[in-house]
Amino acid sequence: MAAALAASLPAPSAAPTPAAPTYEALPSSMSTLIDVEAEIPLRFVQLDGLVVSKILKHACDSNSSSPIGLLLGIDLDGVLEVSNSFALPHHAGDDDDKSAKSVARYQTSMLRSLKEVQGDDSIVGFYQASTLGAFFNQNLIDLQAIHQDKLRHGGVVVVHDVSQTARENASFRAFRLTPAFKDAYKKSSFNTASLASHQLTFSSILEELPLKVHTNPLLSAFLGEFSTVSPNTVLGSASALPPSFSALDLNSGGLTKNLEHIVDALDNYRNEEGNLAYLSRQIARERAKADNYVMKRKEESAARVAQGLAPLPEEDVTRLFKIPPEPSRLESMLLLGQVDAYAKSLAETTSTGLVKMYAATAGSGA
Amino acid sequence: MPLGPPSSAINIQPAVSSLSQNVPRTPTSISIHPVALFSILDHYLRRKDDQDRVIGTLLGTRTETHVEIRTSFAVLHSETSEQVAVDMDYHRTMYELHRKVNSKEVIVGWYSTGSNLNTYSALIQNFYAQETGPHQAVHISLDTGVEPGQPAGVKGYISSPVGVFPKPENCVFVPIPVELKFRDSERSGVDLLTSTALSSLPSTSSSSLSSPTTSLETLSSSIENIISMIDRVLTYVRAVLAGEAQGDAAIGRYLMDTLGASTEGDADVGGSAAEMGGFNGRLQDTLMVSYLANLVRAQAEVSSRLALVSAA
Numbered sequence: 219m220a221a222a223l224a225a226s227l228p229a230p231s232a233a234p235t236p237a238a239p240t241y242e243a244l245p246s247s248m249s250t251l252i253d254v255e256a257e258i259p260l261r262f263v264q265l266d267g268l269v270v271s272k273i274l275k276h277a278c279d280s281n282s283s284s285p286i287g288l289l290l291g292i293d294l295d296g297v298l299e300v301s302n303s304f305a306l307p308h309h310a311g312d313d314d315d316k317s318a319k320s321v322a323r324y325q326t327s328m329l330r331s332l333k334e335v336q337g338d339d340s341i342v343g344f345y346q347a348s349t350l351g352a353f354f355n356q357n358l359i360d361l362q363a364i365h366q367d368k369l370r371h372g373g374v375v376v377v378h379d380v381s382q383t384a385r386e387n388a389s390f391r392a393f394r395l396t397p398a399f400k401d402a403y404k405k406s407s408f409n410t411a412s413l414a415s416h417q418l419t420f421s422s423i424l425e426e427l428p429l430k431v432h433t434n435p436l437l438s439a440f441l442g443e444f445s446t447v448s449p450n451t452v453l454g455s456a457s458a459l460p461p462s463f464s465a466l467d468l469n470s471g472g473l474t475k476n477l478e479h480i481v482d483a484l485d486n487y488r489n490e491e492g493n494l495a496y497l498s499r500q501i502a503r504e505r506a507k508a509d510n511y512v513m514k515r516k517e518e519s520a521a522r523v524a525q526g527l528a529p530l531p532e533e534d535v536t537r538l539f540k541i542p543p544e545p546s547r548l549e550s551m552l553l554l555g556q557v558d559a560y561a562k563s564l565a566e567t568t569s570t571g572l573v574k575m576y577a578a579t580a581g582s583g584a
Numbered sequence: 585m586p587l588g589p590p591s592s593a594i595n596i597q598p599a600v601s602s603l604s605q606n607v608p609r610t611p612t613s614i615s616i617h618p619v620a621l622f623s624i625l626d627h628y629l630r631r632k633d634d635q636d637r638v639i640g641t642l643l644g645t646r647t648e649t650h651v652e653i654r655t656s657f658a659v660l661h662s663e664t665s666e667q668v669a670v671d672m673d674y675h676r677t678m679y680e681l682h683r684k685v686n687s688k689e690v691i692v693g694w695y696s697t698g699s700n701l702n703t704y705s706a707l708i709q710n711f712y713a714q715e716t717g718p719h720q721a722v723h724i725s726l727d728t729g730v731e732p733g734q735p736a737g738v739k740g741y742i743s744s745p746v747g748v749f750p751k752p753e754n755c756v757f758v759p760i761p762v763e764l765k766f767r768d769s770e771r772s773g774v775d776l777l778t779s780t781a782l783s784s785l786p787s788t789s790s791s792s793l794s795s796p797t798t799s800l801e802t803l804s805s806s807i808e809n810i811i812s813m814i815d816r817v818l819t820y821v822r823a824v825l826a827g828e829a830q831g832d833a834a835i836g837r838y839l840m841d842t843l844g845a846s847t848e849g850d851a852d853v854g855g856s857a858a859e860m861g862g863f864n865g866r867l868q869d870t871l872m873v874s875y876l877a878n879l880v881r882a883q884a885e886v887s888s889r890l891a892l893v894s895a896a
Contacts, residue, residue, distance in 0.1 A: 267777045268622040274773040275619045275655070279686060302626070307684040328681050334674060335658040336630040380769070387799040388773040410891065419888035431780050436625050438781035439729060443736050444764065445778050466806050473873060480880060547891060554884050561880040568874035570799050575870065577807060579863055 260371050261296035262428040263392040267437050269303045270390065277347035277380050282308040284357070285347050288325065290338040293371055299432075300376070301338050303345060304328055341365075343374035343392075350472075350479055350563045353377045354420065354555035356548075362395055363403050374427060381472060382563070390431070393424040408551070409544035420555030466574065473567060480560045487553040497545045508539040610720050611651045614740040615765035617644075618774055620656040620695075621738065624726050627658040628697045636663070637698040639708060641675055642724060643682060643689040651692050651722050652765065657682065659694075661708075668704040670711065691715050693722035699734060701725065701741075703753045709743045710752035723757065738762050772802075 269289065276285050285308065291300040306321055333339040343365060346358055358375060365373035374392045382389035395403070398416040402408060412418075433441065519529040620642060631638045639661050644653040657678045660671035679691060694712045696705065705723070712721035720742050729736025740762035743755040766774060817839065824831040 266626075267780070268619075268626050270773055270777060271619045271622050271770075274770045275617065276685075278767050278769055279654075305685045324681060324684055327677065331674065331678055331681065334660060335627065336632065337658075382799065383772050384769040385772075385799060387802045388776040414892045417892070419892065420884075421888075431776060433777055433781045434625075434629060436629060436728060436730070437622060437777075440621070440625060440736055441778045441781040443729070445782065466803070466810070477873070477876075480877075484880075551888065551891070554888055558881055558884040561877045561884065565874055565877035565881065566799055568870050568877065570803050571870050572867070572874070573800070573803055575863065575867060 258293075258296050260293065260298050260374075260427060262430055263298045263300065263374055263376070264430050264432045265376065265390060265392075266291075266299070266301045267431065267433040267441075269300050270388070270431055272303050272305075273345050273347065273376070273378050273390070274383065274388070276305045277378055277383075280305070280308060280347070283349075284353075284355070286357075286361070287345050288341050289343045289345055289374070289376060290329075290332070290340060291342045292338060292340060293342065298342055298371065298374060298427075300342060302332065304332075306344075341369060341373070342371075343369065343376065343394075345376040345378060347378045347380050349379070349381045350476055350560055352479070352483070352556040352559040353379075354423070354552045354559065356552065359395070359403070359423070359548075359552070362393075363400070366395055366400060375424075376429070379563075385472070385567075390429055392427040392429040394427060396422055396425045399423045406546075408546040408548040410547060411544075413547055413551075418551070420551050420558060423551070423555065466577075473564070473571075476560060476564045476567065480557065480564065483553060483557045483560055487550065487557055490550040490553055494545055494547065494550060497542065501542055501544065504539055504541045508541065511538065609649050610742055611646065611722060612649045612760060614651045614653060614722055614724070614760060614762045616653040616724065616738065616740075616762055617655065618764065618766055618770075620644075620653045621726070621764075623656045623658070624695050624697065624724075625728065628726075628728055637696050637700070639670070639694055639696045641679065641691055641712075642693045642695055642722070643679075644692045645688060645690070646692055646719060653692060653722075653724065654689050655682070655686075656695060663704055668707055670708060691721075692719075693724065695724040695726060697726050697728055698731075699725050699727050699739065701757050705757070706743070706753050706755045709755060709757075713743070722760075724762065 273287065276287055285305065287303050287305040289300045290302040290304075291298065293299070307324055329339045329341075344361060346353060362373065362375050365375075372394055374394050377391050377393060379389035379391075398418055399422065402412050402416045402418060405412070515530055523529050624638075624640065627638050627640060638658060640656050640658040642653045642656045644651060644655070646652065659675050659678070662669050682689065691712070693716065694708060696708075709721060709723055712723075715721065723741040723743065725739050725741065727734050727737050727739075740760050741757040742760055743757055746754050746756045820829070820835075821839070823829040
C-alpha cells in the first residue's frame, strides 16, 4: 500500500502543459505597471505576515549571532512585496569556499522546490537579525553589494532587531545601499579623499525604505478568530492570543548589556583608529623621506648647473620609496556606525524607562 | 487556549501500559507554532484551482507525550476518485533542506486543510506513520473557514487502527488538544500581526498594512489601553453601586484580587519616603545613562564628520 502511496507524481516537466498558453490582453489600468526595466522607483517594502513570523522564529532558533535568510517576492508599482522567505544554513568554522558552494546549492534547490508548490521564487533581498540595532558589519555590506548588482531594484535588506523584539516592540527595518556608497564600493576606494568626495559617513551608507506589514485576508481572519474571546467561555479562560502587557514591565533590563556593548564597540573603534593613525603616520614618514630626497637631488642638480655641469638625470622616486597605499576607512566607519546604533538603542530604552517610572509613581499619588 | 470552535470531543488519555516499554507512548497534546499555521494558510492560498485541499509535512520536536510543531512545508499531492498520490521525492528533498538549517526538527506528522477525514486521509496517515516511526504521526486539520458552515479552527488527531485485521485505509482519528505556542520574545511580532489584522477588519479594504512602531509608541498604546480598561472597570463598578446593573460576584472577586495587590503599598505611608528615595536614585541613573547615550551619539557624529574634513 505504501508503494502505491509513494508512487510519486509525474515530474512537473512531464505534466501535460496547457497547449499554447493564451495571453489575455492586459487591462489598461495595469499597463502602466509593466516595468521590465525596473524604472518605477520603490516607494516602500511590504512584508507579509508569514515572513514576519518566519524571521522571528529563525532569529530565536538560530545559534549564530546574525542569522541570515533570503526574501522572496515581487515588485509591483513601487511596492516591493515580500511574500516568502527561507533561512540560510549557518556554517561555523567551515572553510569559506566549501560553505559558499553548499549555500549556493541549498539556495537553488530550495528555490526549485518552492516553485513546484506555486511559491514565489524570485529573490528580492535578504534579511538579517541583529541585537541592539547594531547591524552594520562587513558581511551585510558585502552581501547587499552583491545583490545590488544582480537583483531588480538592487534588492533590499530587512533588518530585524532581536533585543527590541524581546522588549515588546517587533522591529523590522528595510534598507538599501545609497548610490554614493555603491559608487565608492565599486571602486573599492575608501580613503579619505574618496569619502569626502562622496560625502560618506556611517549614516549615509544605507538609506532606509519605509516598511509596512501586510496580512492577507485569510490570515487576518484567523488572527481575529484567535484573539477574540469566545462568549461562552468562563472568565479567566481567554482566547488563544491573550493580550499582553509586558511592555509595561518596569525593569528595563539589558541596560548593562547595552552599556557593555557600547564600551566594546568603542574599544574596537579605538583600536581601528589606532591602526589608521599608525598607518597614516607611516605614510607621512615615507612621504617626507621621499620629499627630502627629491629636494636634495634638486639642490644638487641646481648646484651642478651653477657650476656649469650637466644636471643629474631624472629618477623615478616612487621606485625608491614605497609609499604605502592609504588605508581603507570602511571598517572604522562601520564601527562608528555600530557605536551610534548601540547608543541610539540605549537612548531609546532610557526614554521609555523614564516614562514608565513616572507612570508607576503617578498611580501611588506621590 | 482553544484554537477553534469548542467541540464536545472527549480527549481520551490512553492508559499507560507497563508491558510496552519499548513502544513510545502516544502523544496526548500538540502545540503549534504560528509559523506552521501561517505556512499552511499561505499554501492554501496558493493551491491550484482543481485542488480541494492541500497537504504538507509538519516538523517539530517531541517529548514523551507532547508534540511541538515548529514549522511546516507544503507537499505536492493529487487526489482523484480512484487514487491518491503524494510526491515523496519532493517531501524528502524539502526535509533534507530543512535539516540543513535546523537539525533539531524532525518529521512529526502532516497537515491538511478542510475537516474532511476520509480514506485517503487514512492512507496518508499510514504513510507518515512510517516516516515518523516508531513514534505516532500526528495530523493537523486546519479549517480555513472559507466554506460556509465550517468555522475556522485547528484540530489535532492521532490515529489508531480499527478492525480485527487492521488495514491501512481504515483508521480512527482520535482528537487530541492543540494549542498555540510561541516564545515570549516572539510575542511582540505576533502582536504586530494581530494589530495589523484587526485594524483592517472594520474597513472594507481587502488588504491591511501597518508599519512597525517605535518602542515609545508601543508603550503609549499600552498605557492608553490600561487607562481605557480602568475606565471600563470604573463605569461597571459605579453602575453596580448605583444599582443600575446586576453585580457579578466572580468579577468582584477578580477585581479585589487584582486591586488588592496594589493597595497594600498605600496602606503604610511610612514606606513612601524610601520609595521616593529609590525613585529619585533611579531617575538620576536613568537620566545619566540617557545623557551618556546622547553624548556618545554626538561624539560619533562629530568623529565621522572629522574624517571627511581631514582630507580637505
